[in-house]
Amino acid sequence: DAKTTQPTSMDCAEGRAANLPCNHSTISGNEYVYWYRQIHSQGPQYIIHGLKNNETNEMASLIITEDRKSSTLILPHATLRDTAVYYCIVRVPLIYNQGGKLIFGQGTELSVKP
């Protein structure tokens, strides 16, 4: 089962920051948080990942709380093309028997509106 909880849907105005929350209260110390998004029936697109420090790349920023029980994905200036389902995933480390695979939850459907 997925180890994350996300809101089912969110709206965001075009040009504004989109802040997508994710709860992962049972995360272990060596488990990474990954974010992907999927635009209607395309393959999921990797966005960003992190362990304990905040991360930023050209697409987004990832803020992980100090206790690592939750995180927020930030799209700084949302555009209509950011409308997609966003998945927050806690990835089991390779050292465990089923490690490495991605376990997807239901994700958050983000709608960016003009």
Added chain:
Amino acid sequence: KAGVTQTPRYLIKTRGQQVTLSCSPISGHRSVSWYQQTPGQGLQFLFEYFSETQRNKGNFPGRFSGRQFSNSRSEMNVSTLELGDSALYLCASSPQPGGQDTQYFGPGTRLTVL
């Protein structure tokens, strides 16, 4: 670099038939994972191959099988197709298996079973 490619993109089969789907990973990537996406169950992990060996397997019946070739290309096979096998089948590649190597997805193969 070219991304993950999957062939064919669309496929229509009838119940009882079998099907083979193909995935070519990103150049230099040696790990290939397969996922099934349906409206009811979402994205579910099927199996992962690394160095021509199945390293990880999800909770799917034995009708679902796969293999990997020496050039890291992978195929998955579904025998005795059922209506419920209609889904988007996604392939993802990464340099190595494991929690720190990002998986990059292909566009998927849309299988329809009639």
